[in-house]
Amino acid sequence: MTTSVMEHTNTTTKQNETGKGISEMEQRKDGASKINVKDLNLFYGEKQALYGVSLDIHEKQVTALIGPSGCGKSTFLRSLNRMNDLIDGVKITGDILIDQENIYNSNDVIKLRTKVGMVFQKPNLFPMSIYDNVAYGPRGQGIKNKKELDKIVEESLRGAAIWDEVKDRLKTSALGLSGGQQQRVCIARAIAMKPDVILMDEPTSALDPISTLKVEELITNMKKDYTIVIVTHNMQQAARISDKTAFFLNGEIVEYDNTDEIFSTPQDQRTEDYVTGRFG
């Protein structure tokens, strides 16, 4: 197997050999792997935040990233759509391949982010109408045709199970919705880009239990169409909705396995301590 190491310093990207050979990697019974992360190290200036993280994320599954605060799970998630590029002084070594393509070898961040959508911790709808929020991404891609936009907006809102709640008020401010509704519109906004992968960074941490339940149901339904990677503080949530779980600690992956195994028969003592609530 060849190992390709590329360095990425914010704006400059060195072209390097692509990760050929990864495709021969073991194909699990779960189906094709969508994202392959190989030996990822990430530094904020001098401070290292991720240590040799390797992980295969499978298509059309929900992969949960759990671990205590500051363990690097959000940092890891944000490397998958290169949101870390926005921070000055971030340096990354290692490979992240999505569909066998090294995302840090391409300068086309825009294309990457249309393929890999993201939902944030707090609903971050823009101060515009619900319609304009959902149409925001497609419009950015140059879609202007009103009929086409109408169709995308409706499909996306239906996909996020919020169409019935907002269909009569599409032209009113999105900020008038409740927190839970806003978060589902955020999901609709991500879906509108027709991505393959959706990253979710603690999407329910700002929501009440009922809204949380709705979003969880939604995630479970969405995995037939999308590959979902979700960071969560809530272990019950990881257990409820995910197929695979990765346990992060101090910037490393301690254990990565089927969610059932992680919660019933963890191999590592630290995982067991964490999932049984002894720390974290």
Place this chain on the structure above:
Amino acid sequence: MRQFKDNLLNGLLWLSAFLSVAVLVMIVGFIFYKGFGLISFDFIFGDYSPTGGGGILPMIVTTIYTIAISLIIATPIGILAAVYLQEYAKQGRLVKVIRFATESLTGIPSIIYGLFGAVFFVTTLKLGMSIIAASLTLTIIVLPVIIRTTEEALKTVPAAYREGSLALGNTKLQTLYKVILPSAMPGILSGIILSIGRIVGESAAIFLTAGTVAAMPESIFSSARTLTVHSYLVTQEAGDIELAAAIGIVLIVLILAINLSATFISKKLNKATNK
């Protein structure tokens, strides 16, 4: 005792608020009391007479000229500079120096700008004593104000908006004009309103660069006098407080009208983005 302290503080707060409003009311009241008798159709639209004081339309026109020209130049440059400093520039020593410079520039007495304008625009660029020379000088005066307020407005735009837009595959430029600038617009507008206040209130710098010709300006290259300069001159030369107060009323009404329309535009814009 604690209750007493609380009441005392409340009283003090109320008194401070009352005093500041009272002073304002007194000034405005004084100006209206002294000058209102002179306000008439002729006072504004009549022929100008150096002795009778009527016919201040040329000064109103000159004032509006200076406001318009300075803002047309200063607003785009100021906003672009602020966007560069806040959104694009690598936050380092250079940016710090530029920030310090703009901050210091807002504090420099306007007579200094006036002297610079008189030497550079009037003499070196051979613009002569003219509305354009005064407007360019005023541009330099209000530029730091617009830069500072726009920067502050950009700072208040939540980082989540930027992230949200970029994560949806938009470029930095798209993010800027579709999300960031609209959100910052109320703050930017308040900077422009502040600038209008500075332009209208300016006398020394205009005196030195536009001169004092009391006639309807033929073009922006004519020498002319603004309302403020006129007010200063009638007080200084003729000692006519009533006339100065009447001009003051016109100034207050003018500023009020401009500010109200700016607020109105800002509300419209907000509605457009929040719809």
